[in-house]
Amino acid sequence: GEDVEQSLFLSVREGDSSVINCTYTDSSSTYLYWYKQEPGAGLQLLTYIFSNMDMKQDQRLTVLLNKKDKHLSLRIADTQTGDSAIYFCAEIPTSGTYKYIFGTGTRLKVLA
Amino acid sequence: DTGVSQNPRHKITKRGQNVTFRCDPISEHNRLYWYRQTLGQGPEFLTYFQNEAQLEKSRLLSDRFSAERPKGSFSTLEIQRTEQGDSAMYLCASSSRTGKYGYTFGSGTRLTVV
Numbered sequence: 001g002e003d004v005e006q007s008l009f010l011s012v013r014e015g016d017s018s019v020i021n022c023t024y025t026d027s028s029s030t031y032l033y034w035y036k037q038e039p040g041a042g043l044q045l046l047t048y049i050f051s052n053m054d055m056k057q058d059q060r061l062t063v064l065l066n067k068k069d070k071h072l073s074l075r076i077a078d079t080q081t082g083d084s085a086i087y088f089c090a091e092i093p094t095s096g097t098y099k100y101i102f103g104t105g106t107r108l109k110v111l112a
Numbered sequence: 113d114t115g116v117s118q119n120p121r122h123k124i125t126k127r128g129q130n131v132t133f134r135c136d137p138i139s140e141h142n143r144l145y146w147y148r149q150t151l152g153q154g155p156e157f158l159t160y161f162q163n164e165a166q167l168e169k170s171r172l173l174s175d176r177f178s179a180e181r182p183k184g185s186f187s188t189l190e191i192q193r194t195e196q197g198d199s200a201m202y203l204c205a206s207s208s209r210t211g212k213y214g215y216t217f218g219s220g221t222r223l224t225v226v
Contacts, residue, residue, distance in 0.1 A: 004154070030212075031212050033214055035217075040219075040222075041219055041220070042116075042118075042203055042205075042217035042218050042219045042220050043155070043203070043205075043215075043217040044217070045214040045215065045216070045217075048212075048213065048214050050212075088154050088155075090154075092211075092212070098143065098160075098207065098210070098211030098212065099145075099157050099160065099168065100147075100155070100157065100215075101157075102154030102155050102156070103154050104152070104153055104154050105152075105153075105154050
């Protein structure tokens, strides 16, 4: 089956780093994404990584990709209260339709 | 560019009624997607269009669901004879032709069937 797995909750103190983990299903997935969802809102694209990359950094965000273990992580440096949200990883399997398979989401709570 | 717009934001309907949602994508995006999200879950793919052609439908999309995208612009998603299990957030997204750089999502329509 197609299951993208994420831990459900993460709590960190403001100013600390957050690391959100994801295990995806298709070892051939070419494109992997992180989205953020705030309460009652749609999803906001944070960053993406292609399978020919191991790491991508974008300001406070660092994405690490371990293709061997099918593991994706998102590190948020200097986490702020505004980062409190649900974070979804998503993959596009090699079906060619650009259809996402989403994880169940990780709820990040940032404590002041 | 005002992003992806979805209407209504909220809809409460009685079981058995029909409902229709509308999505206006980013104008230069030719791909449009519908996803459904239930509480505590990630979004699940329903269907997608490239221009006016509906290219794929999920098995989740029963015969009571129909989606259209006339003229390749806005899209509508209709649910006939709603059931309580249809209660969810319906999300629309659009992307450029490749989609590999990510989607732009709308804020969603939350459907509650009572």
